[in-house]
Amino acid sequence: MTKILYYPIYWLAYALSLLPFCVLYRISGIIRFFLFSVFAYRRNVINENLKNAFPEKSANEINDIHKSFCKHFCDFFIESLKLLSIKEKTIKKRFVFDDASASLIESYFEKGKKVLIVLGHYGNWEYIGPGFKFWRSKPLISAYRPLKSSISERIVRKSRERFDTDMIPMKTLTREMFRRKNEVCGVLLLADQSPPMDIQSYWISFFNQDTPVFQGTEKLAQKFDLPVVFASIRKQKRGYYKAFFKLVTDTPKEMEPGEITLKHTMMLEKDIKREPAHWLWTHRRWKHKNKRGDNILLTSKKD
Secondary structure, three states: OHHHHHHHHHHHHHHHHOOOHHHHHHHHHHHHHHHHHHOOOOHHHHHHHHHHHOOOOOHHHHHHHHHHHHHHHHHHHHHHHHOOOOOHHHHHHHEEEOHHHHHHHHHHHHOOOOEEEEEOOEOOHHHHHHHHHHHOOOOEEEEEOOOOOHHHHHHHHHHHHOOOEEEEEHHHHHHHHHHOOOOOOEEEEEOOOOOOOOOOEEEEEEOOEEEEEEOHHHHHHHHHOOOEEEEEEEEEEOOEEEEEEEEEEOOHHHOOOOHHHHHHHHHHHHHHHHOHHHEOOOOOOOOOOOOOOOOOEEOOOOO
16 A cells, blocks of 8 residues: 555655745645644644743743744745755755865865764754755765655655765664775764663753753764764755854764763754754654663753
């Protein structure tokens, strides 16, 4: 049944992706109306997340962020759909790299090193893969957690792999890193997913809440002695993004346990505070409690 459904759904998505952005954004507005106004998609989850993250903000301020988020969320969906057919010249205009900070990654490539690029579900993270391809000729490995829907999984993989991004499931990433140990490339990691409770995590005070964070970035950096760079994706205007890069560490083996994880998580929090509407507030980031006492609760020095 999945195979039967995949092709009509894919070709419909592809046909929609051929529409110009001006039309797609009108569709985004229609989707927003039905998804959030009619069906109230995850309204309580979004509101609870925002209230817990910003207890100092008024009800009106929370409501304004909520509305802005709903618009950005639907635009993100439409922009990601466009990846199925988007042209190189369009990506080059809509996703650019800050030359000054991107030279940081170049410097490690010139030394023959891989670079771990860590980011969150912020801005339009789907555009960093194709953006990377046209900015730099080096390969990009993207670690990911397979989607529950096999149809969505195949469509997402197809859109990402159009631009030569190698999609590697998290569970096989270490093995792939060993296999490609001499290859110079970027390794992309989304670090703000909610880890399953059967995976050991670092617990961090993130937006006033105890939050489990994958240890993956830190463990890979220390195992392979790789620099870690945080990608900050900023929305310039509707449909246009710019990536800035900040060094987390290039001496991972000298860092204390949890220090790398804490640093890149605090960088993400700073970005979200600057423009809250551009983060993925629909996911249940704080659904788990640290009942097992995993590691320690890490807090930034300012706390």
